[in-house]
Amino acid sequence: MADKKIIAVVGATGQQGSGLVKAILADPAGGFAARAITRDPNSDKARELARLGAEVVAGDVDDEESLKRAFAGAYGAYCVTFYWAHMSPEKEKVEAAALARAAKAAGVKHVIWSTLEDSRKWIPLSDNRMPTLMEQYKVPHFDAKGEADQIFTSLGVPTTFLLTSFYWDNFIYFGMGPKKGPDGVLGITLPLGGKKFPGMASEDIGACAYGIFKGGEAYIGKRVGIAGEHLTGAEMAAGFSKALGQTVRYNEVDPAVYRSFGFPGADDLGNMFQFNRDFADMFCAARSLDVSRTLNPRLKTFSAWLEENKKRIPLE
Numbered sequence: 377m378a379d380k381k382i383i384a385v386v387g388a389t390g391q392q393g394s395g396l397v398k399a400i401l402a403d404p405a406g407g408f409a410a411r412a413i414t415r416d417p418n419s420d421k422a423r424e425l426a427r428l429g430a431e432v433v434a435g436d437v438d439d440e441e442s443l444k445r446a447f448a449g450a451y452g453a454y455c456v457t458f459y460w461a462h463m464s465p466e467k468e469k470v471e472a473a474a475l476a477r478a479a480k481a482a483g484v485k486h487v488i489w490s491t492l493e494d495s496r497k498w499i500p501l502s503d504n505r506m507p508t509l510m511e512q513y514k515v516p517h518f519d520a521k522g523e524a525d526q527i528f529t530s531l532g533v534p535t536t537f538l539l540t541s542f543y544w545d546n547f548i549y550f551g552m553g554p555k556k557g558p559d560g561v562l563g564i565t566l567p568l569g570g571k572k573f574p575g576m577a578s579e580d581i582g583a584c585a586y587g588i589f590k591g592g593e594a595y596i597g598k599r600v601g602i603a604g605e606h607l608t609g610a611e612m613a614a615g616f617s618k619a620l621g622q623t624v625r626y627n628e629v630d631p632a633v634y635r636s637f638g639f640p641g642a643d644d645l646g647n648m649f650q651f652n653r654d655f656a657d658m659f660c661a662a663r664s665l666d667v668s669r670t671l672n673p674r675l676k677t678f679s680a681w682l683e684e685n686k687k688r689i690p691l692e
């Protein structure tokens with residue numbers, strides 16, 4: 377243990393972080409130790425990580441001093457922010473800056489910053505093809521992360537910028553699963569047209585991140601995009617139909633219709649899907665399946681993910 381390189385994992389009890397903690401623990405000969413950062417070391421999830429062999433420490437992205445303590449002595453740090461906990465891009469940028477400064481102060485040798493594209497580089501605020509949100513953003517939960525990249529760079533933090541993909545787990549936890557239409561037939565409703573959309577099992581993000589930490593220096597300063605598959609809405613619907621043994625349709629809607637659904641964040645997600653749809657080639661090219669599989673040879677396909685999770689998908 378003492379000679380292992382410690383990876384401090386923010387969000388260790390969550391979807392991205394837990395995948396990394398588990399990947400580290402699953403490879404005891406790999407030379408790395410997992411330090412799980414949580415706001416509550418006594419929670420069931422935190423205790424479970426400790427039981428599996430992780431060091432569990434307290435830390436909060438809203439408390440920079442706690443991050444410095446949590447990063448102290450670590451070789452690496454996995455840095456992620458939690459947009460959907462507050463839905464404030466301003467807060468997300470403050471949190472990213474706290475993570476970057478804490479990593480710098482602790483002398484962390486390799487940071488992975490879980491980021492996304494700043495959509496405004498492709499769709500400036502003056503572009504009316506989608507509405508501007510919160511006065512300064514097109515896709516707030518992408519833009520804040522992308523904007524925060526330069527904080528890591530300007531502080532000289534040795535960083536890999538990890539471009540993640542849509543979690544297929546959103547079909548379980550984010551209310552995006554198949555729903556019955558008026559005719560009783562299930563359907564997934566997405567504004568993706570006929571374009572390919574990168575997605576992945578959320579736990580594979582952490583497993584790919586582990587591959588990046590193992591790769592070390594070669595990845596510092598690089599942008600690495602990951603995905604499990606690039607699939608159209610129709611292909612995802614066909615995957616559901618096969619896994620569930622009943623027809624699941626792809627209901628293609630216009631992004632404006634999706635934005636009008638009215639649930640919290642519908643406008644942000646409508647813009648996100650439109651950004652993905654209108655720049656699908658760029659999104660897919662930035663998320664090579666070969667690179668993802670090299671980082672994580674056990675990378676799941678959609679059908680493998682469905683097979684494992686189909687019983688947990690709520691069918692409304």
Ligand SMILES: NC(=O)c1ccc[n+]([C@@H]2O[C@H](COP(=O)([O-])OP(=O)(O)OC[C@H]3O[C@@H](n4cnc5c(N)ncnc54)[C@H](OP(=O)(O)O)[C@@H]3O)[C@@H](O)[C@H]2O)c1
Pocket residue numbers: 386387388389390391392393413414415416419422435436437438456457458459460461517540541542543544546
């Ligand atoms: N959903 C998607 O398809 C998707 C795709 C790409 C990127 N993302 C991005 O992923 C990010 C969220 O990552 P995730 O899905 O891994 O999160 P998650 O599963 O919601 O888990 C977040 C974990 O982080 C911890 N946490 C929450 N607030 C914290 C805070 N203030 N300080 C420290 N820890 C905190 C919580 O653990 P404790 O309670 O133990 O502290 C929680 O278990 C979001 O910013 C989102 O935009 C999402």
